[in-house]
Amino acid sequence: MYVCLCHGVTDRAIRQAAQAGVSSVFELAQTLRVATCCGRCAELAQDLLATAHQAAAHAAPAGGCPAGERAVAT
Numbered sequence: 001m002y003v004c005l006c007h008g009v010t011d012r013a014i015r016q017a018a019q020a021g022v023s024s025v026f027e028l029a030q031t032l033r034v035a036t037c038c039g040r041c042a043e044l045a046q047d048l049l050a051t052a053h054q055a056a057a058h059a060a061p062a063g064g065c066p067a068g069e070r071a072v073a074t
């Protein structure tokens with residue numbers, strides 16, 4: 001779906017940006033021009049970024065271990 005109509009930015013593009021390390025609407029503005037015209041998309045873009053980061057946090061446990069634990073070197 002289109003999130004930013006002024007610049008034709010989709011939710012998929014915002015999720016991809018989040019995966020690439022974008023962490024704020026300010027950075028989305030710099031990379032995709034989100035919220036740089038009318039600004040109506042800023043709140044939804046922020047929500048999408050937060051959701052993408054939460055999903056990434058749940059998908060990748062600490063240390064990359066599927067069990068979420070780290071081996072202790074002996």
Ligand code: FES
Pocket residue numbers: 003004005006007034035036037038039040041042
């Ligand atoms: S809808 Fe994104 S700047 Fe207007």
